[in-house]
Amino acid sequence: MKQRLTILGSTGSIGTNTLDVVARHPDQVDIFALSAATRVDALLAQCARFKPRYAVMASSAHARELAEKLKANSLPTQVLQAQDALEQIASHEGVDAVMAAIVGAAGLAPCLAAARAGKRLLLANKEALVVGGEVFLRAVREGGATLLPIDSEHSAIFQSLPEDRATWARRVDHILLTASGGPFRTRDPATLRSVTPDEACAHPNFVMGRKISVDSATMMNKALEVIEARWLFDLAPDRIRVVIHPQQIIHSMVQYVDASIIAQLGTPDMRVPIAVGLAWPERIASGAAPLDFAQMAALTFEEADERRFPGLHLSWRALAAAPGTTAVLNAANEVAVAAFLQRRIRFDQIHAVNRATLEAVTPSNPDSLPALLALDERSRAAASAQVARFQ
Ligand code: NAD
Ligand code: MG
Numbered sequence: 001m002k003q004r005l006t007i008l009g010s011t012g013s014i015g016t017n018t019l020d021v022v023a024r025h026p027d028q029v030d031i032f033a034l035s036a037a038t039r040v041d042a043l044l045a046q047c048a049r050f051k052p053r054y055a056v057m058a059s060s061a062h063a064r065e066l067a068e069k070l071k072a073n074s075l076p077t078q079v080l081q082a083q084d085a086l087e088q089i090a091s092h093e094g095v096d097a098v099m100a101a102i103v104g105a106a107g108l109a110p111c112l113a114a115a116r117a118g119k120r121l122l123l124a125n126k127e128a129l130v131v132g133g134e135v136f137l138r139a140v141r142e143g144g145a146t147l148l149p150i151d152s153e154h155s156a157i158f159q160s161l162p163e164d165r166a167t168w169a170r171r172v173d174h175i176l177l178t179a180s181g182g183p184f185r186t187r188d189p190a191t192l193r194s195v196t197p198d199e200a201c202a203h204p205n206f207v208m209g210r211k212i213s214v215d216s217a218t219m220m221n222k223a224l225e226v227i228e229a230r231w232l233f234d235l236a237p238d239r240i241r242v243v244i245h246p247q248q249i250i251h252s253m254v255q256y257v258d259a260s261i262i263a264q265l266g267t268p269d270m271r272v273p274i275a276v277g278l279a280w281p282e283r284i285a286s287g288a289a290p291l292d293f294a295q296m297a298a299l300t301f302e303e304a305d306e307r308r309f310p311g312l313h314l315s316w317r318a319l320a321a322a323p324g325t326t327a328v329l330n331a332a333n334e335v336a337v338a339a340f341l342q343r344r345i346r347f348d349q350i351h352a353v354n355r356a357t358l359e360a361v362t363p364s365n366p367d368s369l370p371a372l373l374a375l376d377e378r379s380r381a382a383a384s385a386q387v388a389r390f391q
Contacts, residue, residue, distance in 0.1 A: 003029050003120075003278070006089045007099045008110050010034040011042040013208045014101035014124040014150065017270045019046065021278060021286055029278065033089035035102075040065045047077040053094070054078050056085040086110035091117035097278070099150070100125040103211050104334050105327075105376050108132055112369055115139035115147070122277040124150040126228045127334070131327040131372055137231055147232070148277040153177045153225055154232055155273035156251035156264035161233070168233065175235065176253040176261075177225055178245040179304065180205055182216040185246060189308045195347045197340065205248045205268045214337045218350055219304065223315035224333075227326045230319055237319040242312065244302040249291065267291055311351045314358065324363025324375055331379035332357035332386075339387045346390075353386040360386075 005022065009015045015036075022029045035056035036043040043066060047055055055070070055077050057063040067079040080088060090098050090110040097120040100111050107125035112132065114121045116139050123129060129136050140147050149155050157175050161168060183202050184192060201213040208216070215221035222242050229240050251273075253263035266272050267289050275286035304312055311333075318325040336353035339345045345353065360382045366372045 002027070003096045004032040004094060005029050005097045005099060005278075006033040006035075006092070006095050006114075007031070007101060008035050008086060008090060008107060009037075009101035009103065009125070010046055011036040011039045012101055012103065013212075014270060014274070015099070018099050018101065018274050018278075019050065021271050021275050021284075022050070024287055025278075025284055028284065032092070032095050035086060035089065038062055040069065044069050044073070044075075047075055048073065051075075052077050054080050054089050054092075056080050056089055084109075084113075087113035090114040091119070093117075096120060097122060099274075099277075100128060101150075103127070103209050105131045105330060108136075108372065109369060112136065112139045115145040116143040118144040120146045120148065122148050122150050122274070126151055126224050127330050129231050130224050130227045130330045131376060133231060133323065133326060135367060135369065135372060148280055149228075149232055150270075150273050150277050151225060151228060152248075152268070152270065152273045153252040154228060155276050157229065157233065157254055159264045159276065160252070160254040160262040168235075171256055172235070172239070173255045173257045173259075174239040174241055175229060175233065176255060177222060177229060177240065177242050178248065178250050178252050179219060179222045179242055180216065180248050181244040181246050181302070181304075182219065182221075184217055184308065185244065185302075189305070192308070193346050193348045197343065200340070200347060204246070206270070210341055211334070211337055214340060214350070215333070217347070218311050219309035220311040220314075220333050220337075220350070220354070222304075222309075223312050224330065226312075226315035227319060227329075237316050242304055244304055245299065246302075247297070247299055249296070249299055265291060311354060314354060318358065321358075322363055322365065324366045324372075325358065327366065327372055327375050328358055328361045328363060328379040328382075329354060331376045332383040335380050335383035335387060344391060345387055349390050352390075353383055356386045357383040 031050040031052045033054040037058040091113040098114040099122045101124045108128040111128040200217040248268040269288035271286040318329045332354045336350040366375045
């Protein structure tokens with residue numbers, strides 16, 4: 001049977017890569033709904049090509065503009081304008097699978113809606129899991145949803161683990177998340193204070209959204225991924241390790257108790273984990289070029305330098321602190337990265353904002369979506385106050 005797919009954040013980097021894979025398999029996937037924040041013309045073009053039943057924009061002004069343009073082009077897609085429109089397209093009975101590709105905590109509510117409705121949830125939006133933690137996993141369990149990781153490292157680990165989840169705890173010693181090291185891996189750390197947003201977004205191997213690009217430069221992306229792995233694979237934080245691997249050919253590895261390591265390899269192309277998520281447990285063509293071992297130079301590995309990447313260790317610290325602390329860290333980082341991209345703070349001040357916000361906000365065990373959203377808001381206010389101190 002054809003899979004009916006909603007894409008949350010279809011105009012972004014993951015969203016467009018998803019549509020690229022979907023377009024290769026018109027007999028297997030139908031697009032049910034698409035959504036975007038502000039890019040009306042990009043979403044209009046996607047509606048013309050993929051004919052979704054519904055489209056959602058983040059503001060009513062953009063939604064009205066899209067509705068007018070759809071009508072002018074005689075396209076049948078209906079624009080949903082309700083406050084909870086994203087939740088509706090994530091949990092609608094006509095949907096089988098949801099690609100969560102919104103950036104930031106803004107994606108949490110629709111992810112929870114998809115989880116509670118028992119959908120197949122393809123999770124790129126790591127911030128939603130970092131903020132949601134146990135609440136997110138409970139919704140997956142209670143809704144009977146299937147949670148499939150799209151982040152390339154987590155897809156690699158998912159593919160390298162035994163299928164029987166019940167055996168992970170006794171068979172697996174630890175997992176190794178690989179990290180590219182970003183654009184500043186070899187730059188003199190003393191010069192990091194002067195980097196510009198464009199320099200920070202120039203990732204060596206991927207073109208991605210600006211937020212995750214900055215996160216890759218600070219390695220806060222890896223910090224968020226450590227937290228994401230803790231929840232996805234139910235591993236104690238000390239069983240999650242990080243190693244720098246600049247070529248990004250090995251996408252992550254699992255070390256078993258007998259010292260054997262199983263890794264997943266391939267060209268760095270997000271269409272691979274997207275195709276894995278769409279088809280699992282089957283396999284479908286992704287459009288990515290296979291690895292050419294004859295052309296491949298050396299694979300190298302390095303330890304992450306704490307002076308260059310002080311943010312990485314905030315993940316283990318947040319996981320060891322009171323429940324909800326990872327939501328505080330995520331909110332601080334979203335505020336700090338936005339301030340850096342607006343040139344309101346320096347690159348090295350992102351870490352200062354994150355650390356100070358962790359110290360300023362003590363969560364009180366948020367165990368529901370409203371509690372998490374309130375904590376997110378409180379943390380953003382605290383982080384904004386830290387940003388203001390630097391101005
Ligand atoms: P992006 O900025 O390119 O795209 C984000 C999408 O979300 C866009 O379609 C945008 O319109 C939409 N959006 C943003 N804010 C929104 C809001 N408030 N409400 C509704 N829609 C909103 O980002 P991306 O690089 O595609 O990343 C998306 C997610 O996937 C992030 O969580 C990122 O960490 C994760 N991820 C991305 C990559 C990658 O290669 N790009 C790899 C792994 C994980
Ligand atoms: Mg990743």
